[in-house]
């Protein structure tokens with residue numbers, strides 16, 4: 001039987017302010033942060049607020065000088081990866097707002113709106129970077145890559161097909177499936193791209209862009225955490241959906257996603273970059289697929305032989321951001337912060 005999820009009412013005078021459930025619940029739709037159902041919602045709200053950033057804070061001066069000095073292979077990969085990220089973040093703003101319509105909890109709806117806003121900022125950062133380092137014509141081409149590049153197209157279709165069932169037929173099952181694709185998008189499909197930028201930063205190249213990438217990475221980790229909470233809550237509310245079939249579905253989706261990510265990584269990164277050993281990157285993607293599947297409660301069986309610890313040891317300093325602590329990027333970026341209100345053309 002297909003249970004449809006009802007859209008949230010704009011106002012429900014009979015319902016309590018504190019919602020009765022994540023989906024298909026009762027909620028007045030009033031938001032009082034001191035009277036919400038999920039104890040994790042307010043702390044998440046605070047973290048998302050504290051992480052707020054905009055591309056304008058980052059001075060592109062050094063990157064503008066460095067980009068022409070990158071090798072052709074590095075420049076190509078740089079633009080292709082930005083093209084991929086732009087595609088993913090564009091889809092994501094819209095998916096988040098569609099999900100928000102079906103959440104019957106005003107506080108989680110608020111978090112979803114903040115998430116969508118952050119995706120808009122991520123997208124802005126790609127335009128900001130490109131408008132700084134390449135002519136407008138090339139910038140426009142990069143934003144067309146999702147149409148013109150075959151592997152990008154394949155990845156695009158993989159995610160949009162995963163979302164489509166939910167948007168066309170919002171059942172509980174389709175919603176759960178779409179969250180698996182969400183975690184793939186936000187928690188796996190960015191990751192060889194992240195590795196590429198962090199590797200540049202490790203070699204003191206394009207540090208401003210990598211700083212932005214690090215902020216995006218930090219946001220995405222919060223987003224994955226939020227969708228993980230929603231997924232688990234929906235399963236708690238509807239335990240009949242927590243089936244071996246769902247687990248098999250998740251494992252198969254993560255496996256296919258990792259294969260696409262690896263295929264893409266082989267094509268644009270391979271063993272062509274100083275500092276990246278492709279076999280390690282491949283292991284890293286498999287490790288991440290296991291990690292994300294495990295996060296959703298479905299174990300680490302996507303790649304049973306993948307390493308249990310992060311095989312890209314060097315990336316941890318760049319990636320595993322411990323919120324509240326300053327790290328390499330934040331120290332760096334503080335020097336850039338508010339340096340210029342214009343499009344970063346003033347050199348420091």
Ligand code: ZN
Pocket residue numbers: 089092118119122216220
């Ligand atoms: Zn994003």
Ligand code: ZN
Pocket residue numbers: 092119186219220223
């Ligand atoms: Zn996101």
